[in-house]
Amino acid sequence: xxxxxxxxxxxxxxxxxPALVIARxxxxxxELVWKAWTQREQLMQWCGPTGFTMPIATxxxxxxxxxxxxxRSPNG
Numbered sequence: 001x002x003x004x005x006x007x008x009x010x011x012x013x014x015x016x017x018p019a020l021v022i023a024r025x026x027x028x029x030x031e032l033v034w035k036a037w038t039q040r041e042q043l044m045q046w047c048g049p050t051g052f053t054m055p056i057a058t059x060x061x062x063x064x065x066x067x068x069x070x071x072r073s074p075n076g
Contacts, residue, residue: 043069 026033036042040057048054048071056070 037067047071049073 036046038059038061040054040059043057044054047069051074052071054069055072056068058066058068060066
């Protein structure tokens with residue numbers, strides 16, 4: 001359902017929390033998929049283009065937590 005903006009001077013305030021839902025079925029053990037998303041070294045193996053590095057990777061998997069990462073190209 002669409003988010004409604006709150007009455008405010010700031011156009012970024014909303015009345016509902018934004019959500020990102022990613023759903024996919026993998027033919028592999030659940031533990032391996034979990035490690036791929038939760039272990040920085042594993043995340044770096046598949047996330048982003050070849051040659052990029054991941055200088056920042058912050059993961060908080062509690063409800064309401066965030067996955068924040070930064071990718072850096074080979075030329076900076």
